Amino acid sequence: MKGRWTLHCRYARCIDTLGTPLFILSDIRTAIIRHAVATQPNEGCGLLGDDGDSDTITRHVIVPSADPSPVRFTMEPYAQLNAHHQIEQHGGRWRAIWHSHPTSAAYPSPTDRAQSLNWAGIVAIIVSLAQPEPVIRAFSIIGGREVVEHPLRWVQHPLP
Numbered sequence: 001m002k003g004r005w006t007l008h009c010r011y012a013r014c015i016d017t018l019g020t021p022l023f024i025l026s027d028i029r030t031a032i033i034r035h036a037v038a039t040q041p042n043e044g045c046g047l048l049g050d051d052g053d054s055d056t057i058t059r060h061v062i063v064p065s066a067d068p069s070p071v072r073f074t075m076e077p078y079a080q081l082n083a084h085h086q087i088e089q090h091g092g093r094w095r096a097i098w099h100s101h102p103t104s105a106a107y108p109s110p111t112d113r114a115q116s117l118n119w120a121g122i123v124a125i126i127v128s129l130a131q132p133e134p135v136i137r138a139f140s141i142i143g144g145r146e147v148v149e150h151p152l153r154w155v156q157h158p159l160p
């Protein structure tokens with residue numbers, strides 16, 4: 001029952017905050033782009049969370065791919081578990097998952113929409129390297145279909 005309640009709570013939280021700005025430490029932006037570039041031509045990925053005291057995303061853990069590919073990402077299971085542990089220790093909350101699109105736009109692909117059913121209530125952040133300058137956008141994907149964008153706000157310090 002506890003697990004069901006948690007899932008419901010996360011989903012409700014997502015609905016409450018649909019389309020609202022997502023605040024992320026600017027250092028994390030740098031780290032995401034660096035890893036996305038390093039894993040080209042394949043997709044890179046990682047998990048993001050807050051510290052439990054603020055809604056600002058302050059925690060980032062890169063997760064290696066179990067099956068490197070230019071068109072999809074598959075997180076290595078043990079590394080993914082470890083990333084969850086790193087984010088959620090000391091009260092942090094898992095908030096977002098990011099991956100890169102080496103040659104396509106920063107928008108959820110049909111594969112991304114289908115995969116999002118595995119992480120309801122978690123924001124999908126996509127970094128595109130298709131242009132000379134990286135583009136990062138964030139989305140809630142509802143029921144594997146509807147896409148709602150969250151404006152990203154890069155900040156130097158966590159907001160209260």
Ligand SMILES: [Zn+2]
Nearest residue numbers: 101108109112
């Ligand atoms: Zn994708």
